[in-house]
Amino acid sequence: MSRLENTNIITNKIKIETSAIRKICYFFSKDFTASQTAAKLNISRQTINSYYKIFREALFDSYIYSQTNGIDLNITYMKIYEKNIYFLEEKNKSFLLDEESFIFLNINNFIKDKLEQTLENNKKINSVRIIYNEHTKNFTILGYYNSSSDLEEFINNRLKKFRGIKKENLNNHIQESFFRFNHSSDEIHKKILTYFSIL
Known part of the structure; x- marks a missing residue:
């Protein structure tokens, strides 16, 4: 799935309205864990994780270092x-x-x-x-x-909130931490809304 529909998206046979997707997007941009967002919105953690995965793929696939000069x-x-x-x-x-x-x-x-x-x-x-x-x-x-x-402190503090990270997931968490260090929550929020046409 490359783009969310403007009206709703169906994930795991659950229909979620655009207004709910905007809220999920907001909490993702603020770096809430899936559990925290699920509790805030009264939506299952599995569903939140599904949307978080879509958001991450959309953001990180376009995140490429473009420096080519010999400097x-x-x-x-x-x-x-x-x-x-x-x-x-x-x-x-x-x-x-x-x-x-x-x-x-x-x-x-x-x-x-x-x-x-x-x-x-x-x-x-x-x-x-x-x-x-x-x-x-x-x-x-x-x-x-x-x-x-400040990067090391930022990553260490960010990873602590997950209360235990599986070894196979550590690199993904580190990659996301770099992305979040380089982009403000407002930038992340706007990028997701724009990418999926849910402004």
């Missing part, structure tokens, strides 16, 4: 729930670098071969400044430093 970049390391996380900082936004990253085709190999041990073993540095050469597809290290970011 200075900053890669920062942090640890979330015993998982090593690397992210790119650019223009006041943060982009997760993981196995599914398509920002640069060889970025993960570069991290593993050149950065991983240094960043993980040194508590005084957590970031590296690099230059990416678009023609040779190579990276040059300019220097290491200590970066202070």
Whole structure:
């Protein structure tokens, strides 16, 4: 299903009016859990999760890092729930670098071969400044430093409210946390309403 109907949508044989979908959208944009939204709207958690999944797919599929110039970049390391996380900082936004990253085709190999041990073993540095050469597809290290970011605190605080996350779902939660860190709730709300034509 690519778009919600303007009048209603049928999920699990339950018809939900557009007004209810708008409310679900609102609570999703405010980062309420499915359980919290279900309690607020008196709708089953399973139904709320179905809509949340639709919203996430619509939002995240269009969320692509578009930087193609050979410029200075900053890669920062942090640890979330015993998982090593690397992210790119650019223009006041943060982009997760993981196995599914398509920002640069060889970025993960570069991290593993050149950065991983240094960043993980040194508590005084957590970031590296690099230059990416678009023609040779190579990276040059300019220097290491200590970066202070609100992102780690934001992710840790956000994940706590789920009261336990299955290991297989952790990466999805981290990806969503990056998206929410980069976008205000108002932006998220407007994007969903616009995408599904339910303004």
